[in-house]
Amino acid sequence: MKLIIHSTILVALTAPFSLHASCPMHPEAPPELQADHSCCRIAQEKWDAALAKIAPSELSLYQVTSEWQNQTGNKLVLADLAGRPLFVALAYTNCQYACPRLIADLKAIESALPSDSDANFVVISIDPARDTPERLATYAVEQELDTSRWTLLNGAPGDVLELANLLGVRYAKTPTGDYTHSNIITLLNAKGEIVHQQNGLGADINPTLEKLSKLNS
Amino acid sequence: MKALVLIFGYMATITTAFATPPVNPTPMRIIPAGQYEPLFTSPDQPKQQNVASFQLDERPVSNRQFLAFVTENPRWLRSRVSPLFADETYLNHWENDTQLGAALEPYADYPVVNISWYAARAYASWAGKRLPTQAEWEYAALASETSANGREDPSYHQRILEWYGRPNLGYADQSPGSFRNAHGIYDLHGLVWEWVEDFNTSLTTGESRGDTGLERKFFCGSASVGASDFKDYAAFMRYGFRSSLQAKYSVNNLGFRCARDLPEESPPAPK
Numbered sequence: 265m266k267l268i269i270h271s272t273i274l275v276a277l278t279a280p281f282s283l284h285a286s287c288p289m290h291p292e293a294p295p296e297l298q299a300d301h302s303c304c305r306i307a308q309e310k311w312d313a314a315l316a317k318i319a320p321s322e323l324s325l326y327q328v329t330s331e332w333q334n335q336t337g338n339k340l341v342l343a344d345l346a347g348r349p350l351f352v353a354l355a356y357t358n359c360q361y362a363c364p365r366l367i368a369d370l371k372a373i374e375s376a377l378p379s380d381s382d383a384n385f386v387v388i389s390i391d392p393a394r395d396t397p398e399r400l401a402t403y404a405v406e407q408e409l410d411t412s413r414w415t416l417l418n419g420a421p422g423d424v425l426e427l428a429n430l431l432g433v434r435y436a437k438t439p440t441g442d443y444t445h446s447n448i449i450t451l452l453n454a455k456g457e458i459v460h461q462q463n464g465l466g467a468d469i470n471p472t473l474e475k476l477s478k479l480n481s
Numbered sequence: 482m483k484a485l486v487l488i489f490g491y492m493a494t495i496t497t498a499f500a501t502p503p504v505n506p507t508p509m510r511i512i513p514a515g516q517y518e519p520l521f522t523s524p525d526q527p528k529q530q531n532v533a534s535f536q537l538d539e540r541p542v543s544n545r546q547f548l549a550f551v552t553e554n555p556r557w558l559r560s561r562v563s564p565l566f567a568d569e570t571y572l573n574h575w576e577n578d579t580q581l582g583a584a585l586e587p588y589a590d591y592p593v594v595n596i597s598w599y600a601a602r603a604y605a606s607w608a609g610k611r612l613p614t615q616a617e618w619e620y621a622a623l624a625s626e627t628s629a630n631g632r633e634d635p636s637y638h639q640r641i642l643e644w645y646g647r648p649n650l651g652y653a654d655q656s657p658g659s660f661r662n663a664h665g666i667y668d669l670h671g672l673v674w675e676w677v678e679d680f681n682t683s684l685t686t687g688e689s690r691g692d693t694g695l696e697r698k699f700f701c702g703s704a705s706v707g708a709s710d711f712k713d714y715a716a717f718m719r720y721g722f723r724s725s726l727q728a729k730y731s732v733n734n735l736g737f738r739c740a741r742d743l744p745e746e747s748p749p750a751p752k
Contacts, residue, residue, distance in 0.1 A: 304606070322563045327556075422611065422678055426602065429681070429728035430565060436682040 290331075307331055307341075314343035318455050325430055326456035330423035332388075335400040335416040342427075342456070345415065349383040349479055350452040354424070354433050356391035356443055357403040365465045366447050367407055373449070373469050374413070383476060385414045388427060390435045390443055392418050432461070453479050506608070507546070509536040509741060510665045515629065517620035520716045532620045537613060538738040540657060540667045541592035541675060542604060544581055547572075548589075550604045552579055557600055564729075566599040571731040591657055592673045592736035598728040601676045601737040610739035612678040615723070617740060619716070622669040624662040631662075641670050641715040676737040680723040 293303035311329045318326065326343035333339055351370055355363040370385055377383060389395035395403075400416035403409075409416075419427075428435060435445035451460040451472060460475035514534040551557045551572075558578040562571055572595050576582025581589055596604075605611050613621070625631035631638070660671045669675075726732075 323565055324563075325565070327563055327565065422602065425679065425682075426599065426728075429598070434681060 311341045311343060314341050314346070318343065318346040321455045321457055323458075324456035325427075325452060325458070328423075328427065328430070330419060330426065332417040332419040332423070333397050334418075335397055335404050335411065337397040345384065345386065346456055347454050349381075349454060349476055350386055350456075351383060352386045352388065352431065352450045352452060353448070354388050354390050354428055354431070354435065354445060356389050357395050357399060358391060359442065362445070362447050362465060366449070369449060369462070369465065369467070369469070371407075373472060374410075376469060376473055378477070381476070383413075385409075386417060387414070388417045388419070388424060390424055390428070390445060392421055392424060431458075451475055451479075507538040507540050507542070507739070509538055511535075511743065512537050512617070512621050512664050512666075513629075515620060517616055517623065519616065519619075520720055530616055532616055534743055535613070535617055536741040536743060537617070537621055537664070537666055538610075538740070539665065541673060541736045541738045542601075543590045543657075544575070544585065544593045545589040547593040547596065547604060548575075548579065548581065550607055554603065554607060557603060562600070566729060567597040568729050568731055570595055570733070571597060571600070573731070574733065592668070594673055594733050594736045595731040596676075596736065597731050598676050598680065598726070602678075604737075605739045608739055610741045612676060612737060613740035615677045615679050615682070618669075618675065618677045619719075621664055621666055622662075624664050624666070624669075626661065627663055629663050638715055644671050645715060645718055673734050673736040674719070674722060674732070676735065677723070680726055681728070 290298065290303035290307065297303040297306070308329065310331075315326060318324070326341075326346050328342050331339055331341060351373060353366055353370060355366050357363070367387070370387070374385065389400065395416075395418055397418055400418060404411055404414065404416055431448060431450050433446045433448050435443050437443055447463070447465050449462040449472065450458055451462075453459050459479060460472055462469070462472045512532075512535055515532055516529040517532050518528060519530055551559075555561055556563070559572045559575065560578050572593075574585060574595055576585070602612055623629070623631050625634040625637040628634055657672060658667050660669070661667050662669060726735075
């Protein structure tokens, strides 16, 4: 109720600026949902439901409420990925130098996994304007990624930046349209807590695998 | 000039007297499209960057407004916030989770400080807005009282530097409304520093964890850096301050204000 009152006041007062109130967070939501920001409430409920499935933890990255699209165009919140170890990296598909090597490092981890491991892989695009779900699907094919295990995510630029800050990854767009970025592979446990970070390209994957095995035991 | 400052100070006092409405959305101003000269550019980067027209809050978000936000969103209460999203000084100038306290009450309409970047973003999203980008903020802040380009006003940089040079007394340092620029935006300088969306994308230092400087393996390419205006010490200081921050930091003279895109088909500005 409180939320609705607040939204109404907000809409009324900003009406001179925006006759058709639109929600910057969910611009594709139906206009009637955007008008009073109930699109945000629905997203919040979706996130609450996903988070309720795991034991709450104050250090879990799954507290992030942002919405993402995977390579098949399905919408999800990060908490939907909970329940198993996850290797996470930020990259972009037009990258010529570091990202192919970063993906190769992730693949090296994948091929070294014990056969019974349920660990999954997530690559988040830092170039969401070009890395549409369609582009990410093509990239998954090009890179021969097993999409039962790999998820490629597209999100709003600010949400990518938020996740990058949580992971300690920094990136910036250069005038050529490329990105400079740190090359970090993060291992999350089933609750979404950071348990290990592998820094730099071509790093020794054994410490990472050891951390993973401790999670499973 | 002094008279002007006094008038705005007086107006701020009146505003403070109306303590009743719990949520008072900040009026926004339309900042016209223009060009901004980034302080740091690489040799192959254009010296001018276009900034599209956008809306910016007239004032920084106040203690009272932020209180309304945390009350509606309990996971941002001081006692409940995750250590991932805010450090231990988060809102530590408030008496408790939901009360400013008698000491702070006179400053309820002063900018809220001691808030992390994550919290500022969450507030903006709750208000149906967003944080301004660094380019938007710097472009809007380039305006002096009389000109959209303060660089044409020699005393302008000097005044900002004098503010930077004064010991900062925290949230009560100066009355809100003391400085209104040519865009009609208050207190971009003189009150508190402000978070921007992309505060840490200058990449003039190494990555934010286990930082040992730039190393080829850690970065894809490296930012070659050249400054556009060596006279603009104030901008150097802002860039330096921003790149020293981490997103979970709460600092006692760092607040924020919100921005918003213009609607797709912008109606004519109200007269």
